[in-house]
Amino acid sequence: MNLLLHMSQTLDSISLNELVEIAAISNNAIAPKLTEMGLTKGQKIKAIFKAPFGDPIAYEINGNIISMRREEAMQVEVEMA
Amino acid sequence: MKIALFGNPNTGKSSIFNMLTGLRQQVGNFPGVTVDKKKGSIKTAQAVHQLTDFPGTYSIFARSLDEQVVKEVLNNPSHPDYPEAIIYVADAANLERNLLFFSQLYDLGFPILLVLNMWDRAQQKGLDIQLDLLQKHFPAAAVVTANARISLGKDRIIAALDQLQSGERTAFNDHHFQTLQSDAEQTQNSDERLQKIRAIGLVTNTQRKVANTSTRLDRILTHRLYGYLIFSAILLVIFQFIFSFASIPMDFIDGQFVRLSSWSAAHLPDGVLSKLLTQGLIPGIGGVLVFVPQIAILFFFIALLEESGYLSRVVFIMDRLMRPFGLNGKSVVPLLSSVACAIPGIMSARTISDWKERLITILVAPFMSCSARIPVYTLLISLVIPKIYIGGFISLQGLVLFGLYTLGILFALGTALLLKLLVRSRTPGFHLMELPDYKTPRLANVGYTVFEKVKVFILDAGKIIVAISIILWALASYGPSSREQALRTLHQEQTYQQADPTKQQELDNALLLSESYIGHFGKWMEPAIAPLGYDWKIGIALLSSFAAREVFVGSLATIYAVGDDTNIQKRLIEKLKEEQNDKGQATYSLATGASLLVFYVFAMQCMATLAVVKRETNSWKWPLIQLAFMGVIAYLCAFLVYQLLV
Numbered sequence: 001m002n003l004l005l006h007m008s009q010t011l012d013s014i015s016l017n018e019l020v021e022i023a024a025i026s027n028n029a030i031a032p033k034l035t036e037m038g039l040t041k042g043q044k045i046k047a048i049f050k051a052p053f054g055d056p057i058a059y060e061i062n063g064n065i066i067s068m069r070r071e072e073a074m075q076v077e078v079e080m081a
Numbered sequence: 082m083k084i085a086l087f088g089n090p091n092t093g094k095s096s097i098f099n100m101l102t103g104l105r106q107q108v109g110n111f112p113g114v115t116v117d118k119k120k121g122s123i124k125t126a127q128a129v130h131q132l133t134d135f136p137g138t139y140s141i142f143a144r145s146l147d148e149q150v151v152k153e154v155l156n157n158p159s160h161p162d163y164p165e166a167i168i169y170v171a172d173a174a175n176l177e178r179n180l181l182f183f184s185q186l187y188d189l190g191f192p193i194l195l196v197l198n199m200w201d202r203a204q205q206k207g208l209d210i211q212l213d214l215l216q217k218h219f220p221a222a223a224v225v226t227a228n229a230r231i232s233l234g235k236d237r238i239i240a241a242l243d244q245l246q247s248g249e250r251t252a253f254n255d256h257h258f259q260t261l262q263s264d265a266e267q268t269q270n271s272d273e274r275l276q277k278i279r280a281i282g283l284v285t286n287t288q289r290k291v292a293n294t295s296t297r298l299d300r301i302l303t304h305r306l307y308g309y310l311i312f313s314a315i316l317l318v319i320f321q322f323i324f325s326f327a328s329i330p331m332d333f334i335d336g337q338f339v340r341l342s343s344w345s346a347a348h349l350p351d352g353v354l355s356k357l358l359t360q361g362l363i364p365g366i367g368g369v370l371v372f373v374p375q376i377a378i379l380f381f382f383i384a385l386l387e388e389s390g391y392l393s394r395v396v397f398i399m400d401r402l403m404r405p406f407g408l409n410g411k412s413v414v415p416l417l418s419s420v421a422c423a424i425p426g427i428m429s430a431r432t433i434s435d436w437k438e439r440l441i442t443i444l445v446a447p448f449m450s451c452s453a454r455i456p457v458y459t460l461l462i463s464l465v466i467p468k469i470y471i472g473g474f475i476s477l478q479g480l481v482l483f484g485l486y487t488l489g490i491l492f493a494l495g496t497a498l499l500l501k502l503l504v505r506s507r508t509p510g511f512h513l514m515e516l517p518d519y520k521t522p523r524l525a526n527v528g529y530t531v532f533e534k535v536k537v538f539i540l541d542a543g544k545i546i547v548a549i550s551i552i553l554w555a556l557a558s559y560g561p562s563s564r565e566q567a568l569r570t571l572h573q574e575q576t577y578q579q580a581d582p583t584k585q586q587e588l589d590n591a592l593l594l595s596e597s598y599i600g601h602f603g604k605w606m607e608p609a610i611a612p613l614g615y616d617w618k619i620g621i622a623l624l625s626s627f628a629a630r631e632v633f634v635g636s637l638a639t640i641y642a643v644g645d646d647t648n649i650q651k652r653l654i655e656k657l658k659e660e661q662n663d664k665g666q667a668t669y670s671l672a673t674g675a676s677l678l679v680f681y682v683f684a685m686q687c688m689a690t691l692a693v694v695k696r697e698t699n700s701w702k703w704p705l706i707q708l709a710f711m712g713v714i715a716y717l718c719a720f721l722v723y724q725l726l727v
Contacts, residue, residue, distance in 0.1 A: 002676070003168060009355075014347065022187040025268070026267050027264065027268070027717075028264060029144075029264055030511055030513075031264050031265070031267075031268040032140070032264055032268045032271060033139070033144060033511050033513055034513065035268050035271040035272050035275070036139035036140045036142070036178075036181060036271055037139060037178070037471045037513055037515070038177075038178040038275070040272050040275050040276070042226070047554065048296055048299070049296065049299050049300050049303055050303075050397050051303055051397050051400065051401060052303070052304075052305035052308065052309070052398060052401070053305075053401045054658075055400075056400055056401070056512065058299065058397065058516055060291050062175070062177070063174070063175065063206070063290055063291060064175055064180065064291075064515060065291055065295075065299075065516040066513060066514070066515055066516070066519075067393075067397050067513070067514045067515075067516055068512070068513055069400070069512045072180050072511065072512065072513060074105070074685075
């Protein structure tokens with residue numbers, strides 16, 4: 001698989017049930033909130049279902065379900081687990 | 082001792098609060114903001130403590146209104162709510178993330194009790210939690226397990242409260258995180274804490290996965306077709322209850338207050354005070370209590386759906402649809418509830434954590450046509466809209482009614498869009514949201530919610546409603562001295578003397594109202610409402626219906642002296658159809674009727690809603706702005722409709 005493709009992926013673009021690992025979180029106002037909810041570097045995360053129109057998206061992380069708007073999910077960089 | 086209850090959202094914190102304090106709860110706001118503050122007392126072997134429930138938050142770093150409250154209290158030791166000790170509720174099934182906020186509070190040096198709630202669920206999930214390790218890393222904290230859903234752990238918590246340790250301790254992470262300001266610093270600090278917590282290895286045998294059944298259920302409930310269908314079906318049931326079944330207790334309350342009022346009128350000596358009591362105060366209190374069934378029913382369902390975990394799925398599927406209007410998924414329940422009654426609707430907007438979105442929701446909610454408009458709509462529609470069927474089966478009258486509801490919805494969304502651009506945001510709005518596990522709702526918790534909402538409405542909004550209704554009553558039942566003269570003139574008329582006693586009474590009432598202060602005010606403002614097609618009689622009905630929209634019908638009945646028997650609607654319609662203006666044209670023409678209909682779609686003709694908006698926004702500023710802009714829209718649209726049709 002193409003390595004470059006993985007490096008540039010953000011959480012909003014992964015497909016359902018694809019387990020990925022959080023690589024980085026953009027440095028902006030939402031970063032502290034994402035961190036507090038357990039989204040930190042190295043954590044495994046996957047999209048488990050989406051709202052109609054594909055937004056927001058529900059993710060499973062550590063046995064929790066967290067819903068995020070697409071624009072929020074874009075702040076999280078991920079790589080293949 | 083002042084004890085604060087903290088914890089993340091969805092940890093069963095309110096169950097713990099209810100379990101510890103029972104019904105000895107006081108509900109209010111934190112100073113300066115409309116964030117619920119619940120207080121109660123706990124009795125231990127040694128003392129009685131005051132427990133304050135804080136909003137559920139993920140850390141001390143504040144973004145939303147709820148978090149701001151927590152931060153302000155913790156940063157200010159002279160704050161009246163600054164705690165002397167803390168009970169921290171953590172979800173045992175999700176311990177590590179829950180410990181982030183706990184570790185911050187621990188490092189601030191508070192005596193702290195850690196309650197591992199939902200212990201049973203952690204065990205069901207096969208989690209093995211090393212309590213000794215937990216205690217070793219937080220030596221100054223007391224740790225107990227609980228399961229508040231089945232009232233387990235109350236004794237343990239109460240016993241532990243007497244043993245809490247205060248004072249200096251070795252920080253888990255660091256002491257100075259409170260001063261961190263920038264996003265990057267806060268993120269880094271939380272990240273370090275979480276890493277440190279995870280490194281303890283508290284939870285072994287980690288099968289931390291969302292259950293397959295839950296995900297399967299989620300895929301159905303958030304499906305683009307079934308999701309909306311199921312939500313619509315649930316709404317239909319709720320509306321059925323609020324619209325139809327609520328009228329039974331409402332009529333009962335109404336009837337009891339009418340009886341009480343006439344009983345006291347019959348038994349009290351005549352005088353200003355007894356009139357104030359029987360015609361002002363008693364109906365005023367009745368006018369408050371009559372809303373209780375709708376509030377109780379709506380919050381019964383909301384609490385049920387919230388407890389079950391379903392409500393957050395509704396927010397999830399509606400979010401995208403509401404976003405273009407500056408609202409979010411959480412605005413859906415308040416707006417839809419407002420179709421029944423804006424009062425519980427606006428009260429339910431409290432769940433919206435973003436202040437701007439909450440405010441917009443509250444401001445546009447009264448545009449949704451509520452059930453109090455129905456008597457006004459049906460009277461006017463049957464008066465001016467012909468009873469014809471388009472294509473043989475679509476009733477024109479029904480179509481107009483549908484149009485009025487649509488008009489309200491369109492203006493609610495349009496105004497929301499406008500406000501989105503006008504209202505300044507206090508905080509950046511985030512929409513990260515946990516979707517909690519599905520659970521069987523606990524009826525006790527549902528009961529607490531209903532009780533609390535009803536109590537808050539009666540105590541806070543009730544005062545204002547009673548005050549305004551007494552003012553309105555006084556203006557409608559007293560008049561300048563010329564009123565007596567007018568009454569004597571009426572009594573000398575031949576037609577009056579030939580009428581039967583009932584008719585005489587009706588004519589008296591009509592005259593007394595039209596010569597009252599409100600009557601004079603109605604006549605005085607006739608030039609202002611003439612461009613809308615209204616005469617002073619309609620003006621009086623408009624003014625007095627500020628008490629509640631449906632009063633419009635009763636006021637017209639009084640003015641036109643058709644009495645108040647059961648056939649009022651039918652007799653009133655006949656009477657109104659005969660009404661003519663000076664030029665011999667029908668007063669209630671299509672133009673006037675349509676103009677009135679549109680006026681009632683838009684105008685904020687409800688003092689109870691104003692009182693609730695005042696309570697929910699914590700100032701008179703927003704209800705008055707709302708009254709003004711809804712009034713302007715109502716006036717302009719009614720003007721436009723009348724001028725187009727006349």
